[in-house]
Amino acid sequence: MPDLSPLDVLRTTFGYDEFRGDQAQVIDHVIAGGDAIVLMPTGGGKSLCYQIPAMVRTGVGVVISPLIALMHDQVSALESLGVRAGFLNSTQSYDEQRATEQRALNGELDLLYLAPERLDLPRTREFFDRLAISLFAIDEAHCVSQWGHDFRPEYLKLSVLGERWPGVPRIALTATATTATRHEIAERLGLQQARTFVASFDRPNISYRIETKQQPLKQLISLIRAEHVGDAGIVYCLSRKSVEATAAALVREGIEALPYHAGLPGPVRSANQSRFLRDDGVVMVATIAFGMGIDKPDVRFVAHLDLPRSIEGYYQETGRAGRDGLPATAWMAYGMADIVQQRQLIEGSDGDSAHKRLLGQHLDAMLGLCETLRCRRQLMLEYFGEASEPCGNCDTCLDPPTPWDGTVATQKLLSTVVRLKRERNQRFGAGQLIDILLGRRTPRVEQWHHDQLSTFGIGTELTDLQWRAMVRQLLAAGLLGVSADGHQTLEPTQASWAVLRGQRSVALRHDAITRAGAAKKRKDSTRTGSRASAVDDLVAGDRELFEQLRAWRAETARAASVPAYVVFPDATLAAIAQRRPDSLDGLFAISGVGAKKLESYGEAVLQVISAG
Template sequence: MLSPALDLLRTTFGYDSFRGQQERIISHVTGGGDALVLMPTGGGKSLCYQLPAMLRPGLGIVISPLIALMHDQVTALEALGVRAGFVNSSISAAERAATERAALAGELDLLYLAPERLGMEWTQAFIDRLQVSVFAIDEAHCVSQWGHDFRPDYLRLSVLHDRWPGVPRIALTATATPATRREITERLALQQAEVFVSSFDRPNIRYRIEAKQQPMRQLLDLIRDEHPGDAGIVYCLSRNSVEKTADALAREGIPALPYHAGLPGAVRAANQNRFLREDGVVMVATIAFGMGIDKPDVRFVAHLDLPRSIEGYYQETGRAGRDGLPATAWMAYGLADVVQQRQLIDSSDGDDAHKRLLGRHLDSMLALCETLRCRRQVILDHFGEASQPCGNCDTCLAPPESWDGTVAAQKLLSTIVRLKRERNQQFGAGQLIDILHGRRTDRVAQWRHDELSTFGIGADLTDVQWRGVVRQLLASGLLAVSDRFGTLGPTESSWTVLRGEHEVWLRRQVAVAGSRRRRSASGEAARSRSAAAATLADDDRTLFEALRAWRAEVARAAGLPAYVVFPDATLVGIAQTRPGSLDALSEISGVGAKKLEQYGADVLDLVASAPRRE
């Protein structure tokens, strides 16, 4: 006999078995216990509250921070036959009243609410009239006041414990250091909750960080060579760079859209809607975009600017490959990023303690960028998880060389110190490199820097190498950004290098190669071939693409995101197994009873008409 939870998992959601700690969590919450769940994006957090809500009497209330995504979350559940609804400011009074009536009549399994709604007395009075099976607090890290996604309304969610103490609560997040975990426990009054910590590892994501030299060309190479036709997200720090990057990609024939808080709400909504519903769209965005994105087939996340912290970076890169298929987390990182982030910290609101905290976050991020170790190990270490080298990041696949940069560091620091002592001057990296190279530029002549004893002593390194030296000294605290103009100055640790008391080992800088392949004028670059099917044989890949085209038509006609019909992972399973009957199709992961009834015949027709394997 199947347990009720496993039976529901199979018939409704189309999965044969639970993953990781899902079964333990679901059993605990269904039994009435509180839980704090730390699980990576794509690890199956949603099932941990959806199943208890459906198994316990009443309806589950889900606190979700993004009202723009509630509609898609509910749509995906309805496509599975789950009775779900949402109440937020995007719906009319009549729609809200209809949802409330359905909830009171016992016609809903799940009701999604934004956190600010719980601060309203009428919402609390409405909940008093319901039989609530479970409260789920999604994206629980938003309660952390010094976190990267802090939401003030989350601080009031202790009302769930105070007003409805008999209802089990489950708080879930994919991003929580031990300190954030303690903050969640305290602020949400979850001291008695059982804590479930899954591995933060996302083995299907390949982490790559490279020197920023020609970032737009580097990004184009990533998309064209590795992810043609794939959905992806490109993160930029400023609104201006978002729009410029989206325009540049669009001019190259890539369907790219901008997203940032400065765009009109209707434009943001339309762009997000297109990204979620169409295959192969690239969203270029600030960090205003992405939290809670349910799109499982994002094949790459690219950063053109340095994130502020490993927590933010992990959260953003975690939006790739939620379906478990191979995905890429790529970043181009340069000296200007380090200078800019240091300046942002110095000019930020908050006291000195807060600025020191931001500085520690940045230091951890810089250490990840400059590490000689496995990148995945560094990320997992940050979250308190020990691991072995992964074999699937750039430092594992092509181990970087290190070199003794002590003399180079001394030359650079000596130039900085002499400028300050002898001329009372400070400059940025460009002028310092010109001095070290012995270039007689107009600025060098203007300031008579050719008279310095260090003029020309650094001609043995290229500009790229010198920028690498500057960047790595900044990352290791051996150099500091002195003011808002980006001038550089020594730190206390700099003197140990100048006195020869401290060796400096650096990561060797490698120039970025040109595009790895030439593209014909006939449009090879524009041809869509999803990386999700990269491991399929040619005949199976042909069937996968046919299924993908069919899915796009069905989704467009129904006004659904394509992944709601079937995610890529399910299409890959169909292409590999080629089921010949409804029973065989039902055995494929992601094919539940309602989808089998709705789409089964069409899928079997496509399989039957596909070319036979050679």
């Protein structure tokens, strides 16, 4: 579309009236032939930053994407907008690949998607030598970072793009990167001279909540029943076994849920992913193997039943909620066992001491987010180098925790740990330590004669749950350590001694002590179901029309074998239901309705409105 301006393409093809944030600057820079590194949050419109330049510049925009399983849906979504797009990957036959290559050579494609591994093939490089390439887009660029959360070794070879085709502009894009990761992206991709665009990492529509883990599965079910009935969601678990058990439990509770992990057969993973993308209200229970590149805009919640390894990973995963800008929830259940497990995983990981130290720093930052007394969003944004005010939409803003002086209680606990080690050469887990502090004469206490310790019974001012919450916070703060014996026993750390000597005080979260396991009180922002958030501003009759439009969309999407959001997202349907256009011109004026979608669906939508 060399005769159209970027804004013309935005309006005509994508159906939006104006660019957001840095989009216009990025697009103009790349169209002019400049290299760029772009950091924008998930749902912030990164794709437009390379799609529109590829449509405006002469030639084919080559998109390097690690997501073979999603390329078909990505291309289908573009084709539904009238964009000439194709992909090359191992799911195609030889003849299909040759046909796609020929379309590109004939100038019949604007965008061509392929995986980074394909660049290793001499045939691909020779094909590129013959192709008029408008730009190279490197999506999910954080995969190049060996210290990141989604490292892909094949990304390390992408510097060849600038070396072999030096005149072609390159744009590297990611949703999550600290300053260190950003520098690594520039160095490894040979983009040191590229202009860097950093958008705000804030996703104000997402409400972040972290609860003390008591009965995590029941807590999850309670969340879904109270706030997300009928909503699409993603539940992340650490192990494959936990994924399958959680999915089965949700199904037994009448919640449509599917498992996803690398151990499932390929056809099963593919079928489950397709159902999640195409059907409304499906909950995907998955390991972190699922989610990167998922474009489904109406995911209303992301839940974690296990502690993520880093804030970068957590931000990336929670960012898959609410891509349509409507209210969404990021919820996590977190407990003492999570900390112990992650510490042991780090100690048992491959790599030298520097690598383990860096993993430990990532974990410490994640634990700081869990245990903070401050606004969670504010702390997370600071991690990415962005200053902000308290958000008023996370649990610590809606129900502020208050600190209490836990110095004396911490000294009692640490003293018990030290006495066991020094006097008995013994190490125990939290349960035995708490029994000693509470003065319980259990069979294990009597077996080891722990009732003879001077600290026996000196901690009755706290309950069992309160002591457990305190142990968790001390582990998170590095004031208590996990032994390397693989038995989850506890031991003092270097920082413990300053507390025992009275040289350091310990502030703990009062809410974790006095209200552990209690439901957070809900404020005026509570909704009976997030799916209703799409129609919060609709009166009853408009809501009825909205549901009729959703039913039409579901049928249309099934017939075309595409995800429902490829037809129209909820936000666009809600605007249609509210404004009730009675002509194609009126429908075209609604955000999200481009020329191709008007041509494909316009008359059908008007019929639904008329019937409604």
